[in-house]
Structure formats: structure tokens, C-alpha cells
Amino acid sequence: MLHSAVSESRLDNHPSATAAACADSHTSADVFNQVLAEIRARREEFDAKRHVPKDMVARLKQIGVYRAATPRCFGGDARSPSDFLRLIETISEADGSAGWVASFGSAAVYLAALPRDTLARLYADGPDIAFAGGLFPIQPAQKADGGWRISGTWKFASGCKGADVLGVGIGTGNGGKPLTAVLRPEAVEIVENWEVIGLRGTGSHDLRIKDAFVADEWTFVRGGTPSIDEPLYRYPSIAYAAQVLAVVNLGVARAALDEVSVMAGGRSGITGAPKMADRAYLRIAVAKAEATLRSARAFFYDATDAAWDSILKGDAVSPEQTSLLRLSAVQAARAGAEAVQTAYLLAGTAAIYDGHPLQRYLRDAMVVTQHAFLGEGMYDGAGSVFLGVPPMPGYI
Structure with missing residues (x-):
């Protein structure tokens, strides 16, 4: 395996x-x-x-x-x-x-929460479907015969310019959970306004729709009950959505620390100071950053594998396990950003130039930490579960 x-x-x-x-x-x-x-x-x-x-x-x-x-x-x-x-x-x-x-x-x-017949149509030409969604803010939709009439603007549709299908969040107006409506790109206008400091290449533009019709069978509740009975679709979907974003910072942090390692073996600084690898403070800082990053990474994958093992044994993922997935995700994102900041500080003036790789790593890592799924409130949710009090709605 x-x-x-x-x-x-x-x-x-x-x-x-x-x-x-x-x-x-x-x-x-x-x-x-x-x-x-x-x-x-x-x-x-x-x-x-x-x-x-x-x-x-x-x-x-x-x-x-x-x-x-x-x-x-x-x-x-x-x-x-x-x-x-x-x-x-x-x-x-x-x-x-x-x-x-x-x-x-x-x-x-x-x-997978779409009806099975809809999924058969979605994957009729093959399994390689790129989906992007601008799910918020939830926009009101008007009920129509067999579906919904949709208008509005949605933000942060990462990857929308390369997507095969797009999703937007709609309110049903009946007190139920919001739905995600799935549309083909030709029914959606991409408003190119992704002007940011980091993760620039994600293309997280706005989506705009004017009076489009979406049939009921092309809508689903995000995190809703899947129509497919396979192990992956028993994994907590909202926690997974946080994990796939948090893990970006583990990769970015690895690149940043490797960059410092390469720099450390180079020549002496312009002031005549010893090369980086010969400075005790730098060796100590790198060791601490590696320990912090690897510890967060181990926690992250340990929580993932524990939840998956439960599923493979035929057990449900417990609320405590789901909470650990959420906690390990936010910790990975924060530890990764901290490692990148350490690498940037150790690199000195070389890292202040636009073309230096650490500039990119620093900008990207800090944007990851700003995602709502990875915010400070996730620690509150985890603490609530540890202490046996109800966490914030939507946490588990």
C-alpha cells in the first residue's frame, strides 16, 4: 500500500x-x-x-x-x-x-453529496474534473420549477480560471442549510480582481451570475450526506477542507528552510562576518524551526491517519477525532508560517529583494494563515471539545 x-x-x-x-x-x-x-x-x-x-x-x-x-x-x-x-x-x-x-x-x-445520477453525468467523460467554488457570501435564490434562479457575486473562487465546473453558495429562504449550486463556466462571469500580496497565482477572483437557472439535481449541501458509499466519503469533509489548505504551509515552510540551508553553506557576508553555517545563533534557530515544523507535521498526519484507520475498521470518526483534525490543521498552518518567518529573518538583507525565493515564501505563508478555516477561533473550538463544552456551530 x-x-x-x-x-x-x-x-x-x-x-x-x-x-x-x-x-x-x-x-x-x-x-x-x-x-x-x-x-x-x-x-x-x-x-x-x-x-x-x-x-x-x-x-x-x-x-x-x-x-x-x-x-x-x-x-x-x-x-x-x-x-x-x-x-x-x-x-x-x-x-x-x-x-x-x-x-x-x-x-x-x-x-459526492450530489445525486448519484448527477455524478454519473458529471464524470461521463472521465474522472479528472477540476472544481472551484465561490461559496460566500451566501446569496438568496428564487425557487423555480425544478430548480433555482440565481443571481449574485461570490468571492474567493480559487482556481476558477482553470475549472471544469464552478460552485456558488445559495440560500433557500426556508430556514434550511445553504446549498451549493454547480454550473458550467460559460454560465459564470469571472471578475478578475485578485490583487493581493501572497498566493497571487491562485486566481481567487470573484464569480458573478445574472439570472441563471440551476436544476435541483445540480445542487447539494456542502458537507451533506454523500450519495456514494466508499471509505473516503465517510471522512469529515469540512475538516478535510481545512487540512488541504493548511498542508500548503508545510510545503512552503519546507522550501523556506531548505533555502536557508543552501544559503548557510555559501560565502561570508558583505560585512566580513562568518558564513551563516558558522554562526551559533543561526544553527540554534534552524534547529528550533525544524523541531517546531516537524512536530506540527507529525501531529497533522497522526490525526489524519487515526481518523482514516477508524473508517477502515468500520467505525465512525468521533467528534474528538474530528476536533483533532481541525486543531492539527490550524497548528500546521501556524507552525509553517513561523518556520518561514524564521528563515526570512535568518537570511538577512538578501531576502528583502523581490526576486529572492524567501520573499515569495513569506508572502504565501502569511496568506494561508488568514483563511477562515485556519483562524484563531479553531483553537477555541478544540479547547471546548477538550473541556467537554459545546464548540462553536460548524466546528465539528
């Missing part, structure tokens, strides 16, 4: 150590490494365009990103959460924006 092979390799400490462990069964390690090299070579392009282009999304499909969470009954891989998270971590080490866009390959877990 891939999971056991990964856990026995250096991948536990360094995500890019074994490309074959992240590549799916359809992809060779050579092809996987070629795609990673292309991502590194094009990350400036992604920033300039403010999105990951469709031809790069096609390359991500080639290495199995967008079939990873597609049901096996529709030709997908339905890979374990740990396998997919390691895949995203490795892509994120090459580029945070590409990793963020690739992370939405997990959205097929959400889509």
Missing part, C-alpha cells in the same frame, strides 16, 4: 524525498518530477497572470490531482486523505499557489 511505503521513507521528514510515493498509480516518478520542475520554472508566470493557467491544470490532472478524490465507481482513485495531503504538500514546496489550486482536487468529496 502507498501509505505504508510513505511512512517508512524519508518523506515523513521531507515531502519531496520520494516522488514515487506521491505519484498516483497511473503516473511514474519521472513524470511527477517533470511536473514539479515545470511548476518551479513557471511560478513567476503564475504570479504575473494571477492564476495557474489551464495547461498547468492539465498537467496537474496528468499526475492524478483531480481524480484523487473522485469515486472509484466513476473511475477515480479515491485516495486516502494522507496520500492526497502529502501530494499537495510536495506540490506546495514547488509553489504555494500551485499547491493551493491543486488542493481543490479534494472538492470531489463535497461533490
Whole structure:
């Protein structure tokens, strides 16, 4: 099994150590490494365009990103959460924006709440479907015969310019849970307004719709009961949505600390000070950053594997396990950002220039921490569960 092979390799400490462990069964390690090299070579392009282009999304499909969470009954891989998270971590080490866009390959877990006949139509041409959603703010929709009439504007639709289908959040007006309506890109206007400091290549633009009709069978409750009975769709979907974003910072942090290691073996500074590796304070700081990052990473994958093992045994994932997934996700995001900040500070004046890799890592890592799923309130939710009091709504 891939999971056991990964856990026995250096991948536990360094995500890019074994490309074959992240590549799916359809992809060779050579092809996987070629795609990673292309991502590194094009990350400036992604920033300039403010999105990951469709031809790069096609390359991500080639290495199995967008079939990873597609049901096996529709030709997908339905890979374990740990396998997919390691895949995203490795892509994120090459580029945070590409990793963020690739992370939405997990959205097929959400889509599994669509009716089975709708899923058959969605995957009729193959399992490699890229989904992007601008789910908030929830917009009111008008009930129509057999569906809904939808208008409005939605924010933060990461990866929308390369998506095969798009989702938007709608309110039903009857007190029920909001729905996600699924549309083809031609029915949606992309408002290109992603002007940000970090994760520039994610293309997290607004979506705008004017009086579109969406049939009932193309709507679902996000995190709702799946119509597919396979192990992956018993994994807590909202917690998974937080995990696939948090893991981006584990990859970015790995890249940042590796960058400092390369710099440390170089020549002396312009002031004549010893080279970086000969400075005790720098060695201490790097060791502390590695310990913090690896500890958070171990907690992250331990919580993931514990929940998955419960599912494979036929047990439900407990509220306590779901809480640990949420807690480990926010901790991974924060520890990753802290490691990147440490690397930036240790690099000195070299890191202040636009073209230095640590500039990119710093900007990207700090944006990851700002996502609502990874905010400070997640610690409150986890603390509530530890102490036996009700957590905030939606936490579990």
C-alpha cells in the first residue's frame, strides 16, 4: 500500500524525498518530477497572470490531482486523505499557489453529496474534473420549477480560471442549510480582481451570475450526506477542507528552510562576518524551526491517519477525532508560517529583494494563515471539545 511505503521513507521528514510515493498509480516518478520542475520554472508566470493557467491544470490532472478524490465507481482513485495531503504538500514546496489550486482536487468529496445520477453525468467523460467554488457570501435564490434562479457575486473562487465546473453558495429562504449550486463556466462571469500580496497565482477572483437557472439535481449541501458509499466519503469533509489548505504551509515552510540551508553553506557576508553555517545563533534557530515544523507535521498526519484507520475498521470518526483534525490543521498552518518567518529573518538583507525565493515564501505563508478555516477561533473550538463544552456551530 502507498501509505505504508510513505511512512517508512524519508518523506515523513521531507515531502519531496520520494516522488514515487506521491505519484498516483497511473503516473511514474519521472513524470511527477517533470511536473514539479515545470511548476518551479513557471511560478513567476503564475504570479504575473494571477492564476495557474489551464495547461498547468492539465498537467496537474496528468499526475492524478483531480481524480484523487473522485469515486472509484466513476473511475477515480479515491485516495486516502494522507496520500492526497502529502501530494499537495510536495506540490506546495514547488509553489504555494500551485499547491493551493491543486488542493481543490479534494472538492470531489463535497461533490459526492450530489445525486448519484448527477455524478454519473458529471464524470461521463472521465474522472479528472477540476472544481472551484465561490461559496460566500451566501446569496438568496428564487425557487423555480425544478430548480433555482440565481443571481449574485461570490468571492474567493480559487482556481476558477482553470475549472471544469464552478460552485456558488445559495440560500433557500426556508430556514434550511445553504446549498451549493454547480454550473458550467460559460454560465459564470469571472471578475478578475485578485490583487493581493501572497498566493497571487491562485486566481481567487470573484464569480458573478445574472439570472441563471440551476436544476435541483445540480445542487447539494456542502458537507451533506454523500450519495456514494466508499471509505473516503465517510471522512469529515469540512475538516478535510481545512487540512488541504493548511498542508500548503508545510510545503512552503519546507522550501523556506531548505533555502536557508543552501544559503548557510555559501560565502561570508558583505560585512566580513562568518558564513551563516558558522554562526551559533543561526544553527540554534534552524534547529528550533525544524523541531517546531516537524512536530506540527507529525501531529497533522497522526490525526489524519487515526481518523482514516477508524473508517477502515468500520467505525465512525468521533467528534474528538474530528476536533483533532481541525486543531492539527490550524497548528500546521501556524507552525509553517513561523518556520518561514524564521528563515526570512535568518537570511538577512538578501531576502528583502523581490526576486529572492524567501520573499515569495513569506508572502504565501502569511496568506494561508488568514483563511477562515485556519483562524484563531479553531483553537477555541478544540479547547471546548477538550473541556467537554459545546464548540462553536460548524466546528465539528
